[in-house]
Amino acid sequence: MANLNILSEIEKSPERSVLHENYFHEVWSNEKINPGSDTLEFNNPFSLEEDEYRPREPLTFNNDEDAVSVLIPENDSTVTQALEDKTSKNAEIGVLVDSKIDSMGVDYFDSEDEYFETYRNKFENFQSTFFAGTPFHTANESGRYSEGISQYFNMPVFTESLQKFADHNRFEIHDVMADGNCLFRAIADQLEINGIFGNSPKLLREITMKYLRQNPCQEDGSHIEAFLFNESWEQYLTRMEKPTEWCDHVLLKAAVDALGLKTVVFNVYGADIRRTEIYPVKCKKSGNDLTIYLGHMGEFHYLSLRPKDWNKEWQKKALLCRYLVCSKDWESEARKQFLRNKVNCLGMVDFLKNNERFLGMESDYKTASDEDVKAGYTLCPTYALDVLEPEETRVHILSAMDDPFCVDRRTGITLMCLSFLIRHTLPNYLYYYTYPTYRGSEIEIEGRLFRYLGSIATKTNIYLKNVVPTFLSTRENEPLKELGATVVAIEGDTARYFITQDTSATNPGYVRLKIPSSSNDFLPRNIYREEGNTYLRKMEVSDKTALPRDTKRCLVGFDCREFPPSAQEWINRERKFQWPSRTIVDMIQVSGCTIISKHHPSSSNPDIEWKYDFSLSEVILFENTVTHSQMYGFYVIKVLLEYCTAHLQRKLKPKHIRAVFLNCCEQIPTHTWDANLGGCILQLVSYTIECLQRKKLPHYFVSKRNMLHGFNEEELRDICFQIEALRLFPLRTMVLLAENRGLSYASNLTVAILRDCARFALPAEVWRLYQEILIPNTIKTVKFLARRGLYEAAFSMLSGTLHIANALSTTMCSSCTLAELFVSALSELCQETSKVILAMRFETLYGEHILDSLIKKDRIFLKDVLPWGISDNIAWLRVPEDKMENYELLAEYLLEFGKTEMKNLNTNLAELLFSEAIRCLEKNIEDTPKLDVSNIEDDMLKLDIQTQESNILRKVREKLKECYTQTFFISQVHRLYNPLEGYMPAIEELCKELPEMSSIVSTMFGFLRIPAKQKEYAELYEIFLGTGTHHKVAAKTSY
Structure with a gap:
């Protein structure tokens, strides 16, 4: 078709x-x-050529x-x-x-x-x-x-x-x-x-x-x-x-x-x-x-x-346009001074000189003369406002936090509108971790304790999923994130070695470790003596030490059961909104911290300087007090900040973003993250800009430690410039990021919502907004996500919107129940699988049955055909009658359906279909009777029967090979070991019957980072070729 x-x-x-x-x-x-x-x-x-006018039919x-x-x-x-x-x-x-x-x-x-x-x-x-x-x-x-x-x-x-x-x-x-x-x-x-x-x-x-x-x-x-x-x-x-x-x-x-x-x-x-x-x-x-x-x-x-290079230049032009628009009614001298300050502050003098006539602006910061061409387009939309505020004010920040219907004075966007678009263009459940094997913050290998540090420990090493595989995308994507974790090999407790901590000559957050002069616990090369004091040098892990899988860097460290003196201010800090609670503060204080072998960039003696690491404390915060809404807010600000600064030589690291987030959590009421997500995100961005302008970002636990130390003036200005563009054009940045990740609907959705931006500031209009705009556009977004197999994101989005609509309908004396709203919304979907999967999630969460209203149960479904239990996501898949004759035909149908879903980039559903196809083919091989030819005297007839039997089994195994190849393709798409890793034993067995696939098996083991097996199957392929040369064959799929 x-x-x-x-x-x-x-x-x-x-x-x-x-x-x-x-x-x-x-x-x-x-x-x-x-x-x-x-x-x-x-x-x-x-x-x-001269062509006569011919009527044209509309595009359909x-x-x-x-x-x-x-x-x-x-x-x-x-x-x-x-x-x-x-x-x-x-x-x-x-x-x-x-x-x-x-x-x-x-x-x-x-x-x-x-x-x-x-x-x-x-x-x-x-x-x-x-x-x-x-x-x-x-x-x-x-x-x-x-x-x-x-x-x-x-x-x-x-x-x-x-x-x-x-x-x-x-x-x-x-x-x-x-x-x-x-x-x-x-x-x-x-x-x-x-x-x-x-x-x-x-x-x-x-x-x-x-x-x-x-x-x-x-x-x-x-x-x-x-x-x-x-x-x-x-x-x-x-x-x-x-x-x-x-x-x-x-x-x-x-x-x-x-x-x-x-x-x-x-x-x-x-x-x-x-x-x-x-x-x-x-x-x-x-x-x-x-x-x-x-x-x-x-x-x-x-x-x-x-x-x-358009993605590096639009910010400058957009800011110039915005500054022109927000100052259009000012007195000439005031406007000139304002523009000069902005241009100098953001380092745009050279840019402006090279674009003198750009949008009617000249290098002397005046408006263009009447002789210049007057552009007929809009320079910068003001949305729900007539005039945009040129600068951030404390009053505006506080009002934005308190009122979800507030209009952001710097962008003209209603915060309710912004919150909706954040949830729909950067949806929850579309974030993934880059470490495939991590399960906890600590791991023991061969009797030695290793502790993960930073974002790996706190499970904040996340990125927005690209729903279009990189090699299929027409857009430039960020390079593959390098897998690998920083771990610390724990030598023991500081008290065990009678170590005392000396912070008299170090920067805040750093320490020198004194040991008794008579100590025999450390090798002589690890001891440094100075002015009668004995210090412990930074230590390194032996090359023979067995490290955790996916380790990128390993440091040596000690447990410190006492909370550092430099962090005592955090323990006694006054907290307006009681975040974190006193119980959590006490828990963190008791947990202590880790001292790791790392020095301050400006240390006078880096060889003997160590660092306090608070990864344990952050783990407690993220696991015990950060709410679901706060965590989603962190995901959003992390991907936004990383995206808008991705092209810079020096950029903010995850530790900087965590510090911004945790500091702001103390300033924002917990309930606000759910009621006014847009306002919270703008507050995070504004706080980041404030820190960059002050050239100081306080460490969350050691407030005197400046986490921006080491950045030069130009680097800070470049970062600030990009984040200022994010603050003034949040929707544009969100749309670019979403489209870069394959969420191609983002631009059209944003246009549809902003068309009625001013109405979002009127509480009396909320119910009608949901009826006329928000619910219809949510359903459209759910259609896109469900087609891609992003069911969790789709359900979360749909249930969130309909739950609020249901609450509003009750206040408006409407008789609509949540179940009725769901059935009505799901009826708009064409794909049966999407309807069923989302309906089952509703039934599980709310305990109400709606599936009968959406499908006809007089048909034959996959759950009725297979004798074993299968995932609910494919249980209600309709099966044609001509595919139920045997397991091989059913497997062919599931394989083709899976490849169809792969074309739709629905790898979640495709993985389930390939899995069941594999089971059907394995069952087919198991049930295939082995003919006894021992009593046949005719050798030619016996050989012919054995050949036919072998060909039949080979045909089935070829299909099994294709299913395994498709699962490999899915793992490659998501850069995850699963589902491929679980199939490798069976793949190795199949390779014994199909030796020609040893090359792709070698490639699979290479992907799984198992070099010994990769080499083994590469050699087997050389043997199969009989040439003595290994020809690397990439995985081929029928995608």
Whole structure:
């Protein structure tokens, strides 16, 4: 069915009522030669053909097989037959999915999500199969000007050519939905990456059409109507005002003029690269103009070309825009001084000099003169406010904490709105740990105690999961997080060795360890004598010491049962909101701390300086007093701070973020984290900025210890600059992070919620907001998450929203129960598996039965077929009758269903399906009767029977091998040892029967970090090849 969706989404030829040759020779008559090519380039990259206006059908999404005929010419029987032939063949190689599987429906967030899932993301897979062995460049001679089915045949050339051009010229392709509004979608994206927010494609079209109505003539006085064909000027304007009408070259030039943007368009087809530069009317053509870059595929689709470093530059431009907007009504001198202070404080002097005309700003911090082009777009949205506050105030911070309906004075965003978007764009249950084998804060190996330190010990070493595997993502992702923990090998208690602590000559939080001069407990090389004192040098772990798995660094340390003198202030500290409680404080005091072999960066004698480590204390806090809502808040602030500073050479470490979080927990009431999450996150960000500006971040337990010691002025300023952008543009940062992690709905969800931002400040509107906006958008988000198999996140999100809605409905005298709200919401889902899984979670949590209302129980489900117990997540999976004849057929069905879910990136469901497929195949092998041929005298007949029996078993084992390979693929996707690790004994047994798979088994052991086994199977593969050379074969999947 993939080919039907792909063909139905190919954009049809745009309506062209402009005489291209005449119009563009009037507007851009200059020609250019590409220095690296012999090709003559015209600034006009468009066709010179004259095409009559033809009505165009709207873009639709459907699964109707008849949709193929839309784009195939009636007389092109060859193409039609080819499609039919390929459709029948593709079923064998996995391009098309069993109709019984596909008929269950797929859930999408919106039409844009459906478009990219059903067309763009599956296009290459279909093309590589459908056109196997066919040279793409010879598919159709019309090239970049192809239309209809010819466009489709040439799509590989369009996509590959543009991608190659982007790679070579440091661009990142950002595709946009092909709904007739692609030009304005691309321009909107270009504005956003230049720090200019709040300009929707609809608004940009309105601005352009208004400009075109007011300016119907060109600079030479000629009316644009003269370039129209078969259409009057008014008819043309009326048609172009429609939201999804295809944009032609007149509209492109009008958009450039109306928005005041220098625009560079690249039209690439094969080796033919055509660059068009379009300047706004009366533009001075200086080098400091704001320039946007668009890609043009043939004549049918625009997209955005993002410069590779856009993610490092948008913050500066956005802050400049914001400072201009919030000071627009000030007196000239006050505004000039304000802008100067901000520019100097954030180190943007050089940037401003290189962008003098950017958004009407000059290097002397004044507004531009009237001669400059006035941009028609919004510089910075103010949302629920008319004017934004330029600076943070204490009064504003306190009000933001107390009132969830408060409007943040610095962003204009209602905190209720912000809280909702945080929970939906950075959902809970989508955070993962980078250490696969850790189970506690301490571990004993060969009689020696090891203690984990820092974020490993506190279980705060988390990252936001990327729901799209890195190798499938079109976006740049952060490099793989390096696995590994810092541990301390405990030598014993300080009291045991009569160690005394000397802090007289150390920085706060550090100590020298004195030992008796007569002590024989330590080797001479570990002893340092000075002025009659005997100190213990820092010690190292022997190379022969057995370390915990995944250890990255091992230090030597001692238990210190006494809480350090430098931390006594924490014990006696006055706490406004009694966090942590006195009981927890006493527990931490009794637990003491760990002294580890680490010195202060500015130590006068680092060889004998040790450090107090409070990982034990932090473990007690995180395990006993940090609430679920607080922990989620920590996850959010950690991933946000790390994302916005990821490109810096020096950045904040997890220990800094924990210090920010714990210090703020004492300043924020515990209940506020649940009632006003948005306000809490802004408080954390503001506190971080305050610390950076003061150049001091207090250690949570040793307040006199400055955790920013060692950062220079420039490093602190760069970090502060990025976090200031996070504070003023939290939603933009959240959307970028979410999209970077594959949550592609984030942008459209944010736009939908912000559309009514002001209403979120009105308590009387809350119930209607839930009915009209929050519940519908929650259901859309749940559809996306459930399709990806992120059921915990989906259920948490849905139950949270509906629980509040249920409470509100009670106060509004409504009769809706929580169960009724759930049934109504789940009825909106198309995928049965998602409905069932979420309904069962509801029944488990709330004890009410709703499953009967959502599925028909007269069908046969997987739980009815298998004699053993299976996961509830797949128990209600419908099984076709023709797949119940034997275990092998059932396994084939589960395997294909699992591969379908892998295509949807639902690895959770796929793992369960592969697991049951493996059990079915193992059961099939077990139940296969072994024929007794001992009484057969005919040797040929006996051999033939044995061969057939062996071939039957081999066929089943090949399928078993494929299932194991798929589980390996799942482990690779998530960079986790499971599920692969649990199958390795069975895989080794299977390898005895299928020696050719020894190479992939070697790769599996390499992934699991078991080098001995990796080498063993590599050698077995060499033996199998018989060449004496090991050929490393990567895991192949049918994904």
